[in-house]
Amino acid sequence: MKKVLACLWLIAAMLLGTVAQAADTDLAKKSTINEILARKELRVGFDSGYMPFEMTDKNGNYIGFDLDLARELAKSMGVKLVPVNIDFDGIIPALLTGKIDVIISGMTLTQERNLKIGFTDPYIQIGQSVLLNKKHEGTITSWQQLNDLKFLVISRQGTTGEEAVKRNMPKAQFKTFEKEADGALEVANGRADAWVYDMPFNIVFFAEHGGGKLVHLDTPFTYEPLAMGIRQGDPDFMNFLNNFLRQVKADGRYDRMYNKWIKSTDWFGQTQR
Numbered sequence: 001m002k003k004v005l006a007c008l009w010l011i012a013a014m015l016l017g018t019v020a021q022a023a024d025t026d027l028a029k030k031s032t033i034n035e036i037l038a039r040k041e042l043r044v045g046f047d048s049g050y051m052p053f054e055m056t057d058k059n060g061n062y063i064g065f066d067l068d069l070a071r072e073l074a075k076s077m078g079v080k081l082v083p084v085n086i087d088f089d090g091i092i093p094a095l096l097t098g099k100i101d102v103i104i105s106g107m108t109l110t111q112e113r114n115l116k117i118g119f120t121d122p123y124i125q126i127g128q129s130v131l132l133n134k135k136h137e138g139t140i141t142s143w144q145q146l147n148d149l150k151f152l153v154i155s156r157q158g159t160t161g162e163e164a165v166k167r168n169m170p171k172a173q174f175k176t177f178e179k180e181a182d183g184a185l186e187v188a189n190g191r192a193d194a195w196v197y198d199m200p201f202n203i204v205f206f207a208e209h210g211g212g213k214l215v216h217l218d219t220p221f222t223y224e225p226l227a228m229g230i231r232q233g234d235p236d237f238m239n240f241l242n243n244f245l246r247q248v249k250a251d252g253r254y255d256r257m258y259n260k261w262i263k264s265t266d267w268f269g270q271t272q273r
Helices: 002-029 032-039 065-077 088-096 160-168 180-188 199-209 235-250 253-263 266-270
Strands: 041-046 080-085 124-126 128-133 152-156 173-177 194-198 214-217 224-226
Touching (some): 032 041, 032 065, 032 235, 041 065, 041 088, 065 080, 065 235, 065 253, 128 160, 128 199, 152 160, 152 180, 160 173, 160 194, 173 180, 180 194, 180 199, 199 214, 235 253, 253 266
Parallel strands (some): 041 080, 152 173, 152 194
Antiparallel strands (some): 128 194, 128 214
């Protein structure tokens, strides 16, 4: 009797293993990887204008840290890069409806977004900093002081900058803009007190427009990992992307991109104004 039961258990285990293997095979066939290779194109969604990650140069070409990363990714897959410029609010819907294959757009990995899409391991870590109008120089030295009704604080709509203001400065007056440059210029021109946004953008904007107009409180007060976004339920594509990130960080390509776009300002003259 024991031998019969043992045989039955063995048969059941084999059947379950076969079913699981078939399910894994079906999942692999549905991976975005197969669509990209069949199409011979990698469609990357981003929102041009977020310096220094994605911008448009004077010839209408897309440039920046994220674009270089996307080019390396397409090269590693042996396919053509198709950059798809989409307003930030529409990037996740575009991914979910299959209009793009992956998001590489300076997107912060948040729990709210992670409920909708999958994220790779972070490829860079940033945080929110503050650009102040010059009139506050010496009197405001910390973001905490902006939590007051007498201050108008602004950020970009639908971003972690907006979330940071609402969470950390709930007493302040608040306004959003659809584009980073428009909001930051509002502070530079004296129509608002402070701009809260990702530190890399603030560094670049301050270098270009800050002279005599702005003060940069350049210590980030949030932790924000930026990651690539893909549709959920695609472990093969996720595995490929994470291994790609490990490779570029280990072989020097990542350092070259980081030095070119994050550490250096030599690219300033290339961008549209």
